[in-house]
Amino acid sequence: MVYVLDINGQPLMPTTRHGKVRRLLNSHLAKVVKRCPFTIQLLYQSTKEIQPVSLGVDAGSKHIGMAATTEKKVVYQEELSARNDVVKLLSARRTLRRTRRNRKTRYRKPRFNNRVHSKHKGWLAPSVEVKIQEHITTIKRICQILPISEIQVETAEFDLQRLKAMEEGRTPPVGTDYQLGEQYDFYNTRQYVLHRDGYTCQCCGTHDNNIKLHVHHIESRQTGGDAPNNLIILCEHCHKALHEGKLELPKGKKRGKSYRDATFMGVMRKTLLERLKKEIDVPVEGTYGYITKYWRERAGLEKSHIHDAVCISQYPYAKPLDIYYLTKTVRHHNRQIHKSNFSKGGIRKRNQAPYLVKGFRLFDKVLYQGKEYFIFGRRATGYFDIRTLDGTKVNKGSISYKKLRIQDTAKAYLKEARAIPHMNKFTCVLA
DSSP states (O other): BEEEOOOTOOOOOBBHHHHHHHHHHHSEEEEEETTTTTTTHHHHEEOOOOEEEEEEEOOOOEEEEEEEOOOBEEEEEEEEEEOOHHHHHHHHHHHHHHHHHHOOOTOOOOOOOGGGGGGGGEEEEEEEEHHHHHHHHHHHHHHHHSSSEEEEOOOOOOOOOHHHHHHTTTTOGGGGGGOOOOTTOOOSSSHHHOOOOTTTOOOOOOOTTTTEEEEESSSHHHTTTTOOOGEEEEHHHHHHHHHSSOOOOOOOOOOOOOOOOHHHHHHHHHHHHHHHHHHHOOEEEEHHHHHHHHHHHHOOSSSOHHHHHHHHTTOOBBBSSSEEEEEOOOOOOOOOOEEEEGGGGGEEESSOSSBBBBBBBBOOEEEETTEEEEEEEEOOTSSEEETTHHHHOGGOEEEEEOOOEEEOOOOOOOEEEOOOOOOOOOOOOOO
């Protein structure tokens, strides 16, 4: 599938007539404006005959599915892997910044009241904000190469208390049960966890009033949060031994199921729809998961983000496309300037690699033995680590730069085309 723009940069209907595209390029009547997905721009005036194209968006926290369809066929499919490293990177930035301020400006007053969420209404955490921006950016890029006439977005809202009750085998909450949660009538989370564990060390079983009890995070607070299912009661001796690496928690003491992704979707659901309607000059409507499931089962499609997006676009019986685009978002900056360890003589090594190594940048798309890969690591020796977007290494991550040919420079959104296996289960079950 080749995507076409007119002389003014406005999208036209895509084409599969590759011979005509080749002749236009050879005769300088068109130029290539994008390699992936392959897009050309006409250099002469042409008639603008377009069909209604519906874009289905399967919104998600980790994976986002998108599909553009006409009434008869699918013209574009994409699966985006969203970033989930923002919390960890912000925590590392905070640590480095506090250390630097303590080292250079130790007498300066601390900054605790200068917070953006107290200034702006509608502020969202950076980890949520980046996911919303990834949805909007990807949709805008699709609108640049296809004449999208409408956008259908499936957003999900989860009943977390009901999900937790079902997981623990309890009766689902009804009515006032939602107001009377598990921590109801307790002063704080610590008191609830102490009561839940019977004021007993969950490692050695001690119940001595003279021994101090600690509320321990099973997973780190950064990773697992302060939810009660991530907290456990330990006595002072076991708590110290555990942090010194002399003791391990019992095998049965594991963190409960995390509902982080469900919470993400609940927070970003309304904001995503509002911003899409404001920033994109195309009708935007919301839909629900049960409708998607109904049409997916009627069309005989397997469960996947791409197939869900096709059903969301309101044309589940459209002729399927044989390829889709896998996209991965990456960061472009490393805020840690120097390595933590000092060399002899107090010399500090830089933690940031040069911008160019043998003429290549990080995440450049390169050609190796007729296949496209991305540079995930560079060495001064000239041997690079090249991989596909799913992380598959080539030759154990060591390929000479002399064997590579650059195809495209690094972008924040890495994209590669992938073939879809033959859909044996695709059946059109008409009403």
